[in-house]
Amino acid sequence: MYRPEIKIVDCTIRDGGLMNDHRFDTAMVKDVFDACVEAGVDYCELGYKADKKQFSVDDFGPWKFSDEEDLRKVAHECNTKVSVMADVGRTDYDTILPKSESIVGLYRVATYAKEIDKAIHLGNHCKQHGYEVAVNIMAVSHVLEPDLDECLKQLADTDFEYIYLVDSFGYLYSEQIQYLADKYIAALPGKQIGIHCHNNQQLAFSNTVEGIIKGINNLDGSIYGMGRAAGNCTTELLLGFLKNPRYNVRPILDLIEKYFIELQAELKWGYEIPYLVTGILNKHPRSAMALMKDSQGVSFGDYYQKLVSEDSV
């Protein structure tokens, strides 16, 4: 499976930050960046560009805001580019520096399909400031087909480099990924398609592989799967699978041993039954995360039944 166009985006710190309010030690984030460089990872996503007028710096760690000075403490210019995520409606345009003043290489605009106009506006702003731009259409398993088609049509007319297929709820399986991958590729000539999967049903890696088979070249992973709720496709699985000689899994394995085994035991992302339940039922993991924090005596079976009943009318 050696295809030179393939690029890995490691989003450990960005997506993983959703499990610890973005409170990572600077030294650890630097270790992650350095391991990504050594492993040949193409992009290392270090955080969100959240608006400090909406979110207090007292409530979150620095990787919620990704100030230039914080990014420069951990990253340097090299073959591994720095990526940051900008949420539609939560980003302060004024904090986006001209590319010449920033170590960031890629802005990834995260949006729901219904906010695609705002996403394109934000993406254009980033593009005008000199960055590569991706748009991640989140929660595609909740989007009606005509809305998705319209969304992709609008994105086809932009000069953004990457458009992402995102299974936010870990609901999709191979045949659905294949269908969507075909759709994105057909609708977006000249652009690279990316894929970002969640692991509620242990399908994040396999769905990413289905994406590769279909021609998707931008692959999101996170170390040991660290990410919201069930987490992501793991970076180490991607590195082990891809045959491109520039990739090397070993630095990531060592990093897992150093940090992530312990962190996972504490924060409990990954295959957990409440996340499985929301995945099977195509729901946001919000209520599952609350249950993981404090079950209040609700059993797994009761939780499943409750969510099934919510769908009844």
Add this chain to the structure above:
Amino acid sequence: MYRPEIKIVDCTIRDGGLMNDHRFDTAMVKDVFDACVEAGVDYCELGYKADKKQFSVDDFGPWKFSDEEDLRKVAHECNTKVSVMADVGRTDYDTILPKSESIVGLYRVATYAKEIDKAIHLGNHCKQHGYEVAVNIMAVSHVLEPDLDECLKQLADTDFEYIYLVDSFGYLYSEQIQYLADKYIAALPGKQIGIHCHNNQQLAFSNTVEGIIKGINNLDGSIYGMGRAAGNCTTELLLGFLKNPRYNVRPILDLIEKYFIELQAELKWGYEIPYLVTGILNKHPRSAMALMKDSQGVSFGDYYQKLVSEDSV
């Protein structure tokens, strides 16, 4: 994905027994059987039929031997049939009772391809005693193509009901599963094909789904994935995915909460880096299991490097 021919074989106690020397409490095994019944699982595999002349009853729990009286303590005649596994070369033919005297419905003969003649001999013995028979060709990722073809040709001439595609090392990904599923189905007209996957690369469930798509109808799962090393496709994922109205995931979710969360924390089957390493490299998990028990200061990275070097000449 409602196909009435589909059958789930839950092998929690049998494959899971490889993680605790088959020492499960009788009450727990009974709970597993009862939950399988309630969930609509078609077969519940309770153990091995190991030869007591080769293995001491002092060294293992009862589910290594699956004596009739032990099986009857936990199971009863109902829609969920009892399955046991008989390893080629490790089974005492004399302990296989006539079907009329046994609660067992299905014997699954586990074999390597090179021992297929012995497997057919043992399978015939079971068939003559009145049982359904499956043959599981283990470690197919190590079998040369002409040997596998010969193996399947010999099995085509038997009257065994089920032949299993088994990815013992958790090495295969979707395209390889698709290729093998096509091969098994083409070579074995009139028989049902089964699939048993290990989860070293988090592909056990997705590969089982690929099997379903290709026409495989016998699906192995285990509760919370309990099985040797990285474990198996989870029964709860299968039940959540399959649309047959006779299946119900809830009893399994409750059982996970009652027993398996704690058991997993103790025995540590599942996605662990040493198992990932043997999976990526298509190796038996033996050395990884030893590392998990006592690393002797060997880091994940060193272990990976050591196994990669072993392949060099």
